[in-house]
Amino acid sequence: xxxxxxxxxxxxxxxxxxxxxxxxxxxxxxxxxxxxxxxxxxxxxxxxxxxxxxxxxxxxxxxxxxxxxxxxxxxxxxxxxxxxxxxxxxxxxxxxxxxxxxxxxxxxxxxxxxxxxxxxxxxxxxxxxxxxxxxxxxxxxxxxxxxxxxxxxxxxxxxxxxxxxxxxxxxxxxxxxxxxxxxxxxxxxxxxxxxxxxxxxxxxxxxxxxxxxxxxxx
Amino acid sequence: xxxxxxxxxxxxxxxxxxxxxxxxxxxxxxxxxxxxxxxxxxxxxxxxxxxxxxxxxxxxxxxxxxxxxxxxxxxxxxxxxxxxxxxxxxxxxxxxxxxxxxxxxxxxxxxxxxxxxxxxxxxxxxxxxxxxxxxxxxxxxxxxxxxxxxxxxxxxxxxxxxxxxxxxxxxxxxxxxxxxxxxxxxxxxxxxxxxxxxxxxxxxxxxxxxxxxxxxxxxxxxxxxxx
Numbered sequence: 001x002x003x004x005x006x007x008x009x010x011x012x013x014x015x016x017x018x019x020x021x022x023x024x025x026x027x028x029x030x031x032x033x034x035x036x037x038x039x040x041x042x043x044x045x046x047x048x049x050x051x052x053x054x055x056x057x058x059x060x061x062x063x064x065x066x067x068x069x070x071x072x073x074x075x076x077x078x079x080x081x082x083x084x085x086x087x088x089x090x091x092x093x094x095x096x097x098x099x100x101x102x103x104x105x106x107x108x109x110x111x112x113x114x115x116x117x118x119x120x121x122x123x124x125x126x127x128x129x130x131x132x133x134x135x136x137x138x139x140x141x142x143x144x145x146x147x148x149x150x151x152x153x154x155x156x157x158x159x160x161x162x163x164x165x166x167x168x169x170x171x172x173x174x175x176x177x178x179x180x181x182x183x184x185x186x187x188x189x190x191x192x193x194x195x196x197x198x199x200x201x202x203x204x205x206x207x208x209x210x211x212x213x214x215x216x217x218x
Numbered sequence: 219x220x221x222x223x224x225x226x227x228x229x230x231x232x233x234x235x236x237x238x239x240x241x242x243x244x245x246x247x248x249x250x251x252x253x254x255x256x257x258x259x260x261x262x263x264x265x266x267x268x269x270x271x272x273x274x275x276x277x278x279x280x281x282x283x284x285x286x287x288x289x290x291x292x293x294x295x296x297x298x299x300x301x302x303x304x305x306x307x308x309x310x311x312x313x314x315x316x317x318x319x320x321x322x323x324x325x326x327x328x329x330x331x332x333x334x335x336x337x338x339x340x341x342x343x344x345x346x347x348x349x350x351x352x353x354x355x356x357x358x359x360x361x362x363x364x365x366x367x368x369x370x371x372x373x374x375x376x377x378x379x380x381x382x383x384x385x386x387x388x389x390x391x392x393x394x395x396x397x398x399x400x401x402x403x404x405x406x407x408x409x410x411x412x413x414x415x416x417x418x419x420x421x422x423x424x425x426x427x428x429x430x431x432x433x434x435x436x437x438x439x440x441x442x443x444x445x
Binding site: 064066067 | 283289291
């Protein structure tokens with residue numbers, strides 16, 4: 001009669017005497033869960049079993065783990081460290097920019113260069129020249145009224161070569177539809193943030209000389 | 219605090235009487251007042267009134283968390299899959315589609331998924347989940363495996379389920395008829411199409427002129443009656 005349900009029940013009751021304890025609740029012999037050992041704190045609790053070994057999981061799943069203990073949250077100390085180091089890098093960068101502009105201001109002005117003769121550039125025509133270096137293309141523009149204008153050819157947005165449109169009175173950058181005023185070189189439309197650098201030119205007799213480059217911020 | 223490992227949840231669908239006490243108790247909880255995280259599923263509504271309480275099974279590899287694009291569903295070290303983290307959940311509903319048990323609920327009015335978390339506020343301090351405390355027929359039971367063994371000598375817990383190609387092990391157990399050996403794997407996909415095998419007995423008519431002797435087919439109280 002060992003397989004009789006009642007005797008099995010009584011045998012199992014022997015295993016767990018707390019079922020018969022004074023805290024017994026209800027008619028069906030359940031007890032309050034609180035009579036058992038106190039619950040573990042999360043650090044003591046073991047990790048639940050997983051079907052896939054930790055090494056076999058894809059990298060992104062390890063970064064975004066389903067299990068809370070395996071998820072790498074950013075600690076406060078790490079975050080503060082990140083803030084301090086990043087703002088320190090910004091401060092150092094500002095100092096570096098200041099030093100660069102100081103060095104630049106003390107650099108001797110470029111020597112004037114002969115660009116063209118007046119006969120080479122007719123009114124209403126454009127000439128490309130390099131000033132002050134060999135790879136600094138500039139535009140020499142002579143308007144219909146005979147006025148000489150010179151600007152750096154690099155767009156102040158992303159250094160595309162700008163194209164003067166004398167009939168419309170603008171200098172156009174085809175890359176991102178930027179427009180500069182022909183007479184002043186100021187940025188009038190589109191993404192360019194600054195006016196084109198102005199090249200100061202001088203007419204010496206019959207020749208046009210580039211004297212200096214005037215970088216402008218507004 | 220975490221849910222102690224020796225306390226387990228046992229769902230005994232055969233004992234569910236469809237009284238909805240668990241649903242009402244769940245919706246009374248202050249953490250989600252008015253919304254019940256448990257629901258009763260009808261097994262075969264057309265032919266039976268049998269219901270099954272559906273709580274979160276707290277899978278070994280939670281499919282809801284696997285498909286969450288916002289990393290909002292987390293499982294704590296005690297194996298409990300928590301409800302969606304409020305700052306992360308984007309209410310996309312992927313978990314609702316993915317869960318094989320149909321547990322997560324999308325709350326579109328507050329843009330969050332809410333699901334059963336085994337009453338983490340209660341179980342983590344050693345209390346039972348709300349539904350398990352109110353269930354009058356003990357279809358929902360929370361306690362030790364030894365307790366369950368003593369209370370249900372005819373049944374044994376299992377926690378492995380087959381959904382198509384996906385095998386799922388869960389923290390919550392479902393009671394199945396006891397048999398020798400290890401707990402069986404419940405093939406849910408196959409069971410959905412299975413028909414209950416009809417059992418036929420002959421009705422023994424006792425009266426004048428009949429012998430009253432036992433006939434074959436007696437002793438099966440659940441058998442269908444053929445006259």
